[in-house]
Amino acid sequence: MEYQEAKEKFINTWGSLGSLWGINKAMAQIQALLFISPKALSMEDIMEELQISRGNTSMNLRQLMDWGIVSKELVPGERKEFFTTQKDVQELARIVAKERSRREIQPVVKVLQEVSSIKDDGTEKTKELIKQTQALHELTESADAMLNTLVNQKQNWITKSLVKLLK
Amino acid sequence: MEYQEAKEKFINTWGSLGSLWGINKAMAQIQALLFISPKALSMEDIMEELQISRGNTSMNLRQLMDWGIVSKELVPGERKEFFTTQKDVQELARIVAKERSRREIQPVVKVLQEVSSIKDDGTEKTKELIKQTQALHELTESADAMLNTLVNQKQNWITKSLVKLLK
DNA sequence: TTAAACTTTCAAAAATTATTGAAAGTTTAA
DNA sequence: TTAAACTTTCAATAATTTTTGAAAGTTTAA
CATH class of the missing domain: 1.10.287 (Helix Hairpins)
Known part of the structure; x- marks a missing residue:
C-alpha cells in the first residue's frame, strides 16, 4: 500500500467511525487529515484535499475548535489562517x-x-x-x-x- | 414528578442519548420501555406506548435481539410474542x-x-x-x-x- | 480611507436515515 | 386442510442531517 492509498483509507475510516459516534463525517475527516499532516493546513488545503465546500470546512473547523482539539496557528508572512490538531x-x-x-x-x-x-x-x-x-x-x-x-x-x-x- | 412524567422523561432521554451514539431513537426507546416494565410486553403494547408503527417496532425489536439485549418470552396461553430486556x-x-x-x-x-x-x-x-x-x-x-x-x-x-x- | 484577501453565515438543496403501512409470509387452533 | 392471528418485509414517504455556495462580514496592507 502506497502513501496516498494509506492516507485516504485512514481518513475515510476515521470519517465513518465519526458518523457512527455522532460526530459528522466532515468534522472527523478534517481532524484525521490534520492529525497525519506534518504541517499546519489552511482552509484551502483542507477543502482541496477532502473535496468539501468552504462553508462546510469553516463550520466544522469551528466545531473542532469548540471541542478544543484543533487550534489556529499563525504563519509569519501569511495572511490566511492555518490549523493544527492536538498530536498527542x-x-x-x-x-x-x-x-x-x-x-x-x-x-x-x-x-x-x-x-x-x-x-x-x-x-x-x-x-x-x-x-x-x-x-x-x-x-x-x-x-x-x-x-x-x-x-x-x-x-x-x-x-x-x-x-x-x-x- | 409523577410516574407517567418520570417514565416519559426516562424514555425520551434514553432515546435521544441513543441517537447521539449511533443507535436509532426507536430502538433506544423500546429498550428503555422494556427496561422499566415489570412484565414482558407484546408488540401491540410497545406500538401503543411509544406511538410507532408495527413495521418500525418489528425491525427494531429484531435489532435489539441481534444485539443480544432483548429476548422473546413465551406467555402460556397467549398466541402473540412478548419481549423483555436484560434487566441487570x-x-x-x-x-x-x-x-x-x-x-x-x-x-x-x-x-x-x-x-x-x-x-x-x-x-x-x-x-x-x-x-x-x-x-x-x-x-x-x-x-x-x-x-x-x-x-x-x-x-x-x-x-x-x-x-x-x-x- | 479603500480594496483585496480572507472567513463566516445561512437559506436552499442534496444526501442520508428513519418510519410507515399494506402486502406477503408464517404459525397455530380447530 | 383452512382461516384467523400474528410477524416480517420492503417500497414509498417523511424527517433529519449535512453540504453547498454566494452574500455578508472582517481584517489587513498600502
Whole structure:
C-alpha cells in the first residue's frame, strides 16, 4: 500500500467511525487529515484535499475548535489562517473523554437522578421504574467517574496496573 | 414528578442519548420501555406506548435481539410474542461493550494496523502518517483491551480497586 | 480611507436515515 | 386442510442531517 492509498483509507475510516459516534463525517475527516499532516493546513488545503465546500470546512473547523482539539496557528508572512490538531493521542483521548462526559453523560446522569427520586406510590410499575433507573444511575456515575479518573492523570497507579495486566 | 412524567422523561432521554451514539431513537426507546416494565410486553403494547408503527417496532425489536439485549418470552396461553430486556445493568453494560468492540472498534484497529504498516519511503509526510497511526493503533488497542477486561468479569480485583478508589 | 484577501453565515438543496403501512409470509387452533 | 392471528418485509414517504455556495462580514496592507 502506497502513501496516498494509506492516507485516504485512514481518513475515510476515521470519517465513518465519526458518523457512527455522532460526530459528522466532515468534522472527523478534517481532524484525521490534520492529525497525519506534518504541517499546519489552511482552509484551502483542507477543502482541496477532502473535496468539501468552504462553508462546510469553516463550520466544522469551528466545531473542532469548540471541542478544543484543533487550534489556529499563525504563519509569519501569511495572511490566511492555518490549523493544527492536538498530536498527542493521550492528550486527544483526554480531551474527547472530558468533553463527551460533559456534553452527553452529565445530562443523562441528571435525568436519571430526577427520575429515580420520584415518590414511591407502592405500585409495581413505580417500584420497577425507581429500581431500574437507580441502578442505571449508579452504573453511569461509576463509569463516568472511572473514565475521568483514567483520563485525568497521565500515569497513575491504576493505569500502570492495567498496563501491566494487559501485557 | 409523577410516574407517567418520570417514565416519559426516562424514555425520551434514553432515546435521544441513543441517537447521539449511533443507535436509532426507536430502538433506544423500546429498550428503555422494556427496561422499566415489570412484565414482558407484546408488540401491540410497545406500538401503543411509544406511538410507532408495527413495521418500525418489528425491525427494531429484531435489532435489539441481534444485539443480544432483548429476548422473546413465551406467555402460556397467549398466541402473540412478548419481549423483555436484560434487566441487570452490569450484564447490559457487558453486552453493549462487547458488541461495540466487535462491531466498531475491531474494524478500526484493523485499518490502523494496515495503514501504519506501509513502507517508509523516507518522506516527512509518510513518517508522520506512520507515527500517528501507530500511536492511535496502540491507544485503540489498549482502550479496547481495557474495556474488555473491565467488562468480562463480574468482580475482578481491578473493579474492586476502582470501586474502592471512587468512594 | 479603500480594496483585496480572507472567513463566516445561512437559506436552499442534496444526501442520508428513519418510519410507515399494506402486502406477503408464517404459525397455530380447530 | 383452512382461516384467523400474528410477524416480517420492503417500497414509498417523511424527517433529519449535512453540504453547498454566494452574500455578508472582517481584517489587513498600502
